[in-house]
């Protein structure tokens with residue numbers, strides 16, 4: 551079996567596994583408790599908060615722990631806009647955001663009467679910053695654009711969008727689930743006001759993530775989970791000490807950064823082999839992270855392959871009851887139904903070798 555689905559979720563690296571096992575055993579006290587054990591856990595949690603803040607150029611007081619990027623996105627978007635209705639009810643996002651962002655926007659449209667402008671990507675899966683700027687209005691309260699698209703690996707022009715949001719005094723949220731640690735992020739340089747990250751995309755445990763909120767204490771945010779005052783009153787519930795410490799170990803580890811060049815080489819190798827063998831690259835030719843590559847082969851049955859192969863990768867399409875729909879991301883970049891069904895997303899990591907990719911291509915060809 552060869553795992554090629556690291557963008558969906560990654561295994562644990564040894565340093566994370568070690569700390570998880572140790573802390574599941576030892577860190578059982580409630581970190582909100584006033585006794586010594588509680589205070590010890592709380593101190594360790596605060597160190598992780600600082601590690602995450604440092605990795606983003608933020609302050610420790612601007613980081614909230616959540617269960618992952620989906621929850622962070624919910625807290626950022628619903629939390630901000632519902633607490634700031636008086637500022638306007640217009641939001642700008644894109645048509646290729648992660649499903650959770652689209653679901654949050656549909657909810658706000660339906661239940662609260664927000665007006666959402668959904669920006670279409672260009673054919674290469676990249677949003678034109680000017681389209682976002684042109685959509686900005688007096689009543690725009692929030693812009694939410696992902697950093698890297700999870701199906702294509704395309705990098706969005708968040709620096710340009712951030713600058714325009716800053717100039718127009720509009721809050722800017724970025725879903726960085728796929729870019730964190732793969733592209734250096736400085737929230738000040740990029741004018742990002744809120745940023746979502748997730749541990750299980752960076753060799754950390756599942757069920758833990760974080761949201762950065764600029765000037766958190768001065769920003770009006772409505773909690774999504776009401777609780778007993780944890781996380782500045784924004785996210786109730788006892789903090790998951792082992793998961794947070796595991797997250798901290800994943801953030802502190804430099805495996806991803808150290809292997810960037812290796813993965814670039816793997817990506818180029820794979821691209822050339824795909825095209826040599828009659829395949830087509832759906833991902834863009836520039837402005838992409840090398841970790842994600844979306845490809846297709848004429849007459850390839852991606853759903854059969856994904857369901858039955860020992861090569862573990864993912865297909866953009868979703869099966870809902872009797873209907874097979876192609877991925878909305880692939881549809882938005884202009885692929886038709888057949889092309890969508892011939893497409894798979896491969897996500898790479900340093901564990902993968904060129905020989906393994908060569909073998910993978912052979913198997914893909916068999917399915918074509």
Ligand SMILES: Cc1ncc(COP(=O)(O)O)c(C=O)c1O
Nearest residue numbers: 618619620648700725727728748
């Ligand atoms: C871009 C993006 N946003 C959000 C998520 C959701 O992350 P989580 O599983 O941590 O909720 C994912 C995961 O696939 C993602 O790729």
